[in-house]
Amino acid sequence: MKLLQNKTTSVSYTNSTAFVAAACPAGTIGTSCSVASDLCSMTNPCLNSATCQLNSTLEIGYYCICVTGFSGTYCELNHRSCRPGVTCLNGGACNGAVCVCPTGKDGAYCQNEVSICGSIKCENDAQCVSNYGNWSCRCTNNELYSGIYCEIESSSLRAKQLISRSLASVAIGCLVAVITFVILMDVLKYWFKIDPVHKDVDASKNKNENNERKKKSIKPKQPVIAVRFRYIHG
Incomplete structure (x- = not known):
């Protein structure tokens, strides 16, 4: 049987200087007072x-305070044209927060056509069509008209127009x-008292009257009656 023995542990202390943190100015913390303690810096x-x-x-x-293209309490909402999931249209290139559009295109996403047909x-x-800074005239009928401004008429159209003008003439x-x-x-009739058609009218009238008189003067033939006697023997 082993006997328990009490052991005494001794601790010796040496004299030393205690650490005391320096008092930082308001709004700063840290051992060197180099860390800002305001909400913006801390969070x-x-x-x-x-x-x-x-x-x-x-x-x-x-x-x-949000930069251009962002909004919200924490500037968490992205309104930039060039952002993930949104692309610039019609060949536009993303440059920071905006789409740089090619010639002839406009709008936040380069979705609009800049018309240059005002002076054409x-x-x-024909109808003027603008496309990427260029223009062209769209003729109503390519078989009848041609040319840059649709100013050239086809030979068939000119022939039709000539015939129409001739008939009209x-x-x-x-x-x-x-x-x-x-x-x-x-x-002739009212100024010179000459009626060129009066004789013809009178002649035609007289002819009609003569024909009527002839019809009345002609007596209808009397029908011939044949009498036959028939003897009856008693």
């Missing part, structure tokens, strides 16, 4: 390169001739 709440500004009148004690005059009802000529004839007849 760093603002996002996307925003600047945190202390304001004791606000409930949270600060507010975030297409002919024959003939019709106008006939109408003018009829009107001239009527006016001439009136002038």
